[in-house]
Amino acid sequence: MFSKFLVKIFLSLLFLQTIQAQEISDLIEPVKLTAGVSDTILVSDLFYAKNYNLTFSANKDVSFSFDKSTKKLVLQPKKSFKGLSLLGFTFNNKNYVIPLLLQNQKKELQSHTFRYKPEGKPSNVVVIGSFNNWNRQANPLIERGNSRIYEATINLEPGNYFYKFSVDGKDIIDPENKETVPTGFDGFNSVLRITEKSSGKTYLHILGKTEKPNETNLSFYFEQDGKGSKISKSNIFALLHNQLVPPRAIKISRNKIDVSLSTKDMKGNQIFRMLISIAGKNSNIQSVFFTNGKTSGTKNGFSSWYDGSIYSIMVDRFNDGDKSNNIPVKHDSLAWQANYQGGDFQGIINKIDEGYFDELGINVIWVSPVYDNPNVAYRESPKPYRWFSGYHGYWPVNNFAAEEKFGTIKKLNELVTTAHQHGIKVLLDVVAHHVHLENPIFKEHPDWFGTLDLPDGRKNLRLWDEYRLTTWFEPYMPSFDYTKTDAPIKWMAQNAIWWLKESGADGFRHDAVKHVPNEFWRELTRTLKEEIETPGNKKVYQIGETFGSNELVGSYVNNGQLSAQFDFNLSYSAIPIFLEKERSFVSLDYTLKKSFETFGVHHLMGNIMDSHDKVRFMAYADSAVAKQGVDMRELAWTNPPTVIHPSSYRKAELFYAFMFTIPGLPVIYYGSEFGMTGADDPDNRRFMRFDNQLNEFEKQMLNRTCSIVKMRKYHPALRYGDFQTVLANDKIYAYLRCDANEKLLVILNKETEKQEVIVQLPTIYETELLNDINTNENISAQGNSFKIKIDGTGWRVLKLK
Numbered sequence: 001m002f003s004k005f006l007v008k009i010f011l012s013l014l015f016l017q018t019i020q021a022q023e024i025s026d027l028i029e030p031v032k033l034t035a036g037v038s039d040t041i042l043v044s045d046l047f048y049a050k051n052y053n054l055t056f057s058a059n060k061d062v063s064f065s066f067d068k069s070t071k072k073l074v075l076q077p078k079k080s081f082k083g084l085s086l087l088g089f090t091f092n093n094k095n096y097v098i099p100l101l102l103q104n105q106k107k108e109l110q111s112h113t114f115r116y117k118p119e120g121k122p123s124n125v126v127v128i129g130s131f132n133n134w135n136r137q138a139n140p141l142i143e144r145g146n147s148r149i150y151e152a153t154i155n156l157e158p159g160n161y162f163y164k165f166s167v168d169g170k171d172i173i174d175p176e177n178k179e180t181v182p183t184g185f186d187g188f189n190s191v192l193r194i195t196e197k198s199s200g201k202t203y204l205h206i207l208g209k210t211e212k213p214n215e216t217n218l219s220f221y222f223e224q225d226g227k228g229s230k231i232s233k234s235n236i237f238a239l240l241h242n243q244l245v246p247p248r249a250i251k252i253s254r255n256k257i258d259v260s261l262s263t264k265d266m267k268g269n270q271i272f273r274m275l276i277s278i279a280g281k282n283s284n285i286q287s288v289f290f291t292n293g294k295t296s297g298t299k300n301g302f303s304s305w306y307d308g309s310i311y312s313i314m315v316d317r318f319n320d321g322d323k324s325n326n327i328p329v330k331h332d333s334l335a336w337q338a339n340y341q342g343g344d345f346q347g348i349i350n351k352i353d354e355g356y357f358d359e360l361g362i363n364v365i366w367v368s369p370v371y372d373n374p375n376v377a378y379r380e381s382p383k384p385y386r387w388f389s390g391y392h393g394y395w396p397v398n399n400f401a402a403e404e405k406f407g408t409i410k411k412l413n414e415l416v417t418t419a420h421q422h423g424i425k426v427l428l429d430v431v432a433h434h435v436h437l438e439n440p441i442f443k444e445h446p447d448w449f450g451t452l453d454l455p456d457g458r459k460n461l462r463l464w465d466e467y468r469l470t471t472w473f474e475p476y477m478p479s480f481d482y483t484k485t486d487a488p489i490k491w492m493a494q495n496a497i498w499w500l501k502e503s504g505a506d507g508f509r510h511d512a513v514k515h516v517p518n519e520f521w522r523e524l525t526r527t528l529k530e531e532i533e534t535p536g537n538k539k540v541y542q543i544g545e546t547f548g549s550n551e552l553v554g555s556y557v558n559n560g561q562l563s564a565q566f567d568f569n570l571s572y573s574a575i576p577i578f579l580e581k582e583r584s585f586v587s588l589d590y591t592l593k594k595s596f597e598t599f600g601v602h603h604l605m606g607n608i609m610d611s612h613d614k615v616r617f618m619a620y621a622d623s624a625v626a627k628q629g630v631d632m633r634e635l636a637w638t639n640p641p642t643v644i645h646p647s648s649y650r651k652a653e654l655f656y657a658f659m660f661t662i663p664g665l666p667v668i669y670y671g672s673e674f675g676m677t678g679a680d681d682p683d684n685r686r687f688m689r690f691d692n693q694l695n696e697f698e699k700q701m702l703n704r705t706c707s708i709v710k711m712r713k714y715h716p717a718l719r720y721g722d723f724q725t726v727l728a729n730d731k732i733y734a735y736l737r738c739d740a741n742e743k744l745l746v747i748l749n750k751e752t753e754k755q756e757v758i759v760q761l762p763t764i765y766e767t768e769l770l771n772d773i774n775t776n777e778n779i780s781a782q783g784n785s786f787k788i789k790i791d792g793t794g795w796r797v798l799k800l801k
Contacts, residue, residue, distance in 0.1 A: 297716025
């Protein structure tokens, strides 16, 4: 007994030593500040630590105060300061820095006049949008004389804005603005783009690397329009992970910069970052990723989540591997499309073992919710009041049991184990917003949930923005009200972690993120890091679902909350641009750059073509559905689309070529790899088909998709590289992805006819030859310029030499 007691003491001391010696493993992202404007941040959103015993160093540009108990850091930048500053601090006897990106003043405001001409004589017209937080009193439109034209002029910073007109209480899109974006819930917003006035180009290029034993030399080039200013070491901010690179490691020759890094003691994943700040203007941040001292991505395998290519599976609709658990719900008004159809855990295991995902090149599987769901049907509240079962998994009646029609928790663990044997990681789908009415937790703790009946007599039902954090999706789906007490926050966070431990899975996809307060995501992530990441020396990936502005989506993405979210705004913008002749790649390039402003170029956001909540891409491409976001549920029941035009498969392939060559993690929704079509829910959830169930066009697209997925897998610049636009017009989109290992040029042609394109590359690359990485064709360049032909609805990826 005494010896066991000593062992316990030893283990406790070892654990305490580990805590005391803890280093900061999270990459501290830059904090964006406005000169002269105070801001408060949670340090726990910047990085995880068991304690926050931090000692900050004085900073000449920013005054600050830090409250260790609340983890709040108040920053007050001076009015005169612009550019970048590093706020130093000490933690466990090690020095770290927080990058602070500042601007001397807000971006130049530009005036925009909203105009609306109604048919009648309304008494109240206002413009509501993301620029005024959808305030219905802030910006009324006034009639100009007796013209029947109502106007409001507003000064706005450059950016993308969503808006509508509210006319006597009824919300409508701007009839004069053809550009719209779906709200995510069967409606639309109009889109306003205020472009920033160009102030000249500054860009920090990555030139390459030279590797020696225990040392890597990185080369960069700083490009400035005009004469520019001479660079000194004081203009260069270089960090290895979160620590300053000593000035002696940096050498400057005019605009060329070399950095020598010792790789002898590099363990795990580390990131080198460099930024040039000169004359108050910041360059882009160049990042070089290292894995155990070598630049990441050069070896096959999974070094970090940047290597991920995700495949989304709806369990019930993928593959039936166990006929014994086929128990559909019986109800006289329940249509087969809304009932269980036999997919299960064993079916997924079988396809993993058969090598389906290996052949496709996928290394991450996201499975739909696996909770036990009700065995009876329920009627949805919107007209026409159809009946549904819980085949999708989003109606949990027991948060500690698997759906018996899918299998057992033991079988789920086998699924994860089998996936790991094939080098595939698994994400579980977490439903933290609500449970089903029959869930015991609702019966035991009704005080943890919001009320369905509002004081004004309305039902708190699908009020997505008005009651964002408490609205119910259906009368039989009680929504947690996490604002009342911490108890449900801790309970639900522990439940999610319980599933991760029981299954052995590697991360989460989170449902309805914006309808759950930030406090929940912080508690979940803190506990994950404490119980799983730190002891297991692993990174748990968490990706969320939020429909809204980049600012709203980004408010949940940081080291203290989620790893990423799906970039729905990019998807909604990109799809019509690829499919409609009158739309231009200029608009897509702008949207992509705005996304980078929020999430950075090196991000883990999910890039999607379609999903279980969206009409499938092929329905748009084949013109079965005319417009994104239109409620196509009736079409799903009465006239489900089929693919008529073989050319539609080329359109889907082109979109995948885009999705797999831009920053972020590409996500394939099951069946889309071969061009499965479908209208709205449940038609977008058809049963999966394999092998000889595919027609010849589908087989061809599947083969081309495999090539696209593997292209990303074998070329690190597509996973770790920067992003530079080379050409964007009505027909062609060309961009560079460069890292320390290689430089790749992607060219997309959305026209149906072959295009001959003249491409001008950055002079500093001194490109003489380009090699098509798919066909192995060599193309000569003169003066960094070359001419190339791109097939109609085609694409090419070229390696610069």
